[in-house]
Amino acid sequence: MNESNYKTLGLDESSSFEEVQVARKRLLEECNSDPQQKEAIEAAYDAILMERLRMRQEGKIKVPDRIRFAEKTSESSTSAPRVSLPAPQTPGWLQDWLDTPSRDDILWPSVVFLALAALAWFTVNSSATALGFSVAATIFFLNRKEHKFWRSFAFAAGGLLIGVLLGLLAISLVGQQSLGLSPERVNALVAIVTMTLLWFVSSFLR
Structure with a gap:
């Protein structure tokens, strides 16, 4: 893995997915006035997700089942078109309070x-x-x-x-x-x- 992406988020390669999410959210809140830093954080976060997806496909790591990647859509039947419905939006303040506990x-x-x-x-x-x-x-x-x-x-x-x-x-x-x-x-x-x-x-x- 690219260690620089983890360093951008203040983490290391042993960090869990939940820790990556928490670090991204915290850093974005701290750099609201710095668009360049915000872009760097998002780029590092996306790179970590893509790398972990690749490792998951190779069987090197296990990703929580609640995390959905694009690969899962290819496993479904393509015989009928699928209509995508807009996901219900949870208020931001509620997302800040609620947790998905392990x-x-x-x-x-x-x-x-x-x-x-x-x-x-x-x-x-x-x-x-x-x-x-x-x-x-x-x-x-x-x-x-x-x-x-x-x-x-x-x-x-x-x-x-x-x-x-x-x-x-x-x-x-x-x-x-x-x-x-x-x-x-x-x-x-x-x-x-x-x-x-x-x-x-x-x-x-x-």
Whole structure:
């Protein structure tokens, strides 16, 4: 591979496809006022994609199935013309927030939040402690993706607030007496609802 293309993006040949995408997006945001630098970044990104496509065709690397290359269209039947429909456009601000998580991005947060939910439910008066660890875990998992601590902190704080409000609202609608729960169990249930939302935030946002 041409190492200069990777150096342009601040990466090396061992970088994953997701890292290449993140680097391209970050660099384009930083050089909005420099069209020449923007063109160099796009050229390096395209060159890396083409090189990885060639290596994929030769069986040297595996490319994620969600990435579509032009070669796949040639495998389909040519007996009937295919009408291409415009793809739905996702708002730019939403693309900046949503993530396409890998298996590990879902697995590890799931393990951590399940353990904290069990702690909140089975250990008396530990809901607040479990929630504190949940917020810290959310910040950690979000910050690990793009290294934006304050953005991760804001998402975690927002998830905590909304989760607590949703939990209290759900219990008030159902009625604490009808559930037959003690105050400690009510707190644990609110904590679990909040942890579920924080798990979603840490897995599917960035």
